[in-house]
Amino acid sequence: MPSTRDIRRRIKSIKNTAQITKAMQLVAAAKMKKAQDQAANGRSYAELMNKILVALKGSAEEGSHPYFAEGKGNRTLVLVITSDKGLCGALNTNLLRKLVNTDLGPEVDFVTIGRKGASSLARLKKSLKADFPIKDPAAYSMIRPVGQFLQDQFLTGEYRKVLVAFNNFINTVTLEPAIEQLLPVNPVTLGGKRDFEETHTEVDPASLPDYEFEPSANEVFAAVLPQYVNGTLYQMVLEGRASEHSSRMVAMKNATDNAKQIIKDLTLEYNKLRQAAITNELLEITTAKMALE
Amino acid sequence: MPIQLEIVTPEARIYSDEVDSVVLPGTEGEMGILPAHAPLVTTLKPGELRLMKSGKETSMAVGEGLVEVTGTTTRILTDMAIHADDIDEKAVDEALARAKSALETLKPGENDEEVAATMAAIQRATAQLHVKRRRRTI
Numbered sequence: 539m540p541s542t543r544d545i546r547r548r549i550k551s552i553k554n555t556a557q558i559t560k561a562m563q564l565v566a567a568a569k570m571k572k573a574q575d576q577a578a579n580g581r582s583y584a585e586l587m588n589k590i591l592v593a594l595k596g597s598a599e600e601g602s603h604p605y606f607a608e609g610k611g612n613r614t615l616v617l618v619i620t621s622d623k624g625l626c627g628a629l630n631t632n633l634l635r636k637l638v639n640t641d642l643g644p645e646v647d648f649v650t651i652g653r654k655g656a657s658s659l660a661r662l663k664k665s666l667k668a669d670f671p672i673k674d675p676a677a678y679s680m681i682r683p684v685g686q687f688l689q690d691q692f693l694t695g696e697y698r699k700v701l702v703a704f705n706n707f708i709n710t711v712t713l714e715p716a717i718e719q720l721l722p723v724n725p726v727t728l729g730g731k732r733d734f735e736e737t738h739t740e741v742d743p744a745s746l747p748d749y750e751f752e753p754s755a756n757e758v759f760a761a762v763l764p765q766y767v768n769g770t771l772y773q774m775v776l777e778g779r780a781s782e783h784s785s786r787m788v789a790m791k792n793a794t795d796n797a798k799q800i801i802k803d804l805t806l807e808y809n810k811l812r813q814a815a816i817t818n819e820l821l822e823i824t825t826a827k828m829a830l831e
Numbered sequence: 832m833p834i835q836l837e838i839v840t841p842e843a844r845i846y847s848d849e850v851d852s853v854v855l856p857g858t859e860g861e862m863g864i865l866p867a868h869a870p871l872v873t874t875l876k877p878g879e880l881r882l883m884k885s886g887k888e889t890s891m892a893v894g895e896g897l898v899e900v901t902g903t904t905t906r907i908l909t910d911m912a913i914h915a916d917d918i919d920e921k922a923v924d925e926a927l928a929r930a931k932s933a934l935e936t937l938k939p940g941e942n943d944e945e946v947a948a949t950m951a952a953i954q955r956a957t958a959q960l961h962v963k964r965r966r967r968t969i
Contacts, residue, residue: 579843586839586906590899655903678841678910682951747870747901753859761858761874762897765908772841 542815546810549801556797562625563790570710572675577776578601584773587766591728593746594762597755604693605723605763611696614643615667617688617720617771619704619778620655622674629713629790630654630706632680636715637703638662647697651775652683667691676775678717678768685768691722704774705781711788713781718774728766832866835904836882838893838912845912846891852903854881864905871900875909877958890915892959895951904953911955918963927956 618637620630634655647667650656656669670684692700700721706714751758833849853864856878875896882889896909930952 576842580841582837582844583839583841583908586908587897589907590897593872679952682910686951749832749870749872749899752857752871752873758872758874758897765895765897765910768910769841 540811542808542811543545545811548805549804549808552797552800552804556794556801559771559790559793559797562709563787563794566783566787566790569674570787570804573776573780573783574707576675577773577780580769580773580776584769587762587769588789589669589746591766593744593749594645594751594755595725595728596743597749597751598759602761603756603763605689605767606725608699608722609692609697610694611698612643613645613647613697615647615688615691615697615700616642616717617651617684617700617702618655618659619702619775620650620658621778621782621786622653622671624654625729625789627787632713633703633705633715634658636717640717643698649684649688651778672775674779676779678772681772681775682766682768684769685764688720689764689767689773691755695800702774704778705785707777707780707784710784713785720770723763723767728823758821832903834864834866834868836907837904838880838907838909839911840909842897848884851883851885853883855907856880856893857898864900867902870898870902871898873898873900875907877911877954879958879962880907880912890962892918892955892962893960894928894955915962918959920963921959923956923959923963927953927960930956956957 562751616637618633620633624630630652642687647666648659649666650659650669651672653671656666660664670680670687672680672684688700691697699719702720703715703717706716708714833851834849834853836846836850836853837844838846852866854863856876857861858874858876862873875898876891877894880891880893882891888917892911892915893907893912893959894911896907899906899908930949934949934953
């Protein structure tokens with residue numbers, strides 16, 4: 539039977555924990571909002587990019603660009619976007635489980651963003667090609683080298699395709715591990731809505747003016763594609779970030795609620811114990827008094 | 832008749848306003864855009880963008896990108912766009928020095944992706960410096 543002092547100590551320690559998890563919950567909520575705003579800010583870029591792509595599709599010879607054909611090799615390159623820090627629920631575990639359960643190809647190399655993914659994949663003895671540290675909030679200038687790296691690797695022909703695994707942010711409580719193909723670019727969906735985007739207006743090719751392309755449609759196309767890939771990648775990283783923060787927010791909210799429940803239970807036990815002690819004392823006093831009479 | 836100029840990066844909409852004319856650094860050389868320009872899509876290289884608005888000229892440093900011109904609008908997609916006034920010359924100088932020293936330690940062929948990224952950083956920094964310095968001499 540614990541003494542009242544033991545229980546008091548436990549209540550105090552759990553109160554401290556609850557305070558920390560509550561603070562983390564609030565910070566995560568603010569960061570999630572920021573990441574969502576960031577993704578929304580990039581939307582006008584994506585929309586204009588799609589408009590130009592649709593216009594180009596009609597004018598350029600799509601088959602001519604190496605980004606549209608699968609590489610000759612039989613390897614697959616997978617970029618895994620996870621969080622740097624833990625305490626965010628089953629976010630990273632779910633993504634990695636999906637990765638392990640998906641047939642990615644005979645030979646797979648991994649590239650990671652985020653420490654959690656890098657260490658888990660290293661533990662699973664997977665072949666890690668590179669790890670890119672991306673700070674929070676993610677800046678586009680930090681994503682560019684990642685995009686460049688993936689594209690260069692793809693262009694060597696060693697890889698059949700380049701995939702990206704990330705957590706798709708649907709809403710605050712719904713996250714979905716997703717694996718999307720980054721390269722080769724699918725010419726049919728190019729310029730259309732991407733699966734992970736929430737809102738999007740489809741571009742009608744007939745509504746576009748008859749553009750002139752300088753120097754030529756093919757050359758503009760060749761210049762647009764790397765930027766399109768980088769922009770897509772950036773949006774995916776932002777989705778991953780928003781998921782991370784929302785998942786942490788939910789995890790921390792649960793932790794705070796649990797702590798509060800434990801405090802309630804312990805307080806009840808403490809009061810019972812205290813009451814028992816008082817009753818005991820009273821009993822002793824009365825017994826002593828009766829013995830004296 | 833003014834042109835609606837919009838400059839967007841993947842991170843934000845940097846500029847959106849009506850202007851009288853725009854001069855941009857195209858890959859084929861500098862290009863001036865006036866109202867009622869024929870519809871055009873072209874590529875942008877890192878450099879200086881100048882826009883005229885009610886007789887006043889504003890300079891911006893822009894990175895690689897794309898330009899979409901219609902008769903009434905000019906939309907610029909780029910990875911970087913900074914107002915000349917916002918360029919911190921000292922910071923850019925430092926970034927440039929850092930990038931150049933990084934380039935020396937990198938061996939070509941080994942770390943091609945890093946070399947390419949550093950080269951792009953140097954180009955962007957140079958573009959910013961160019962804009963800043965040119966404005967001061969006027």
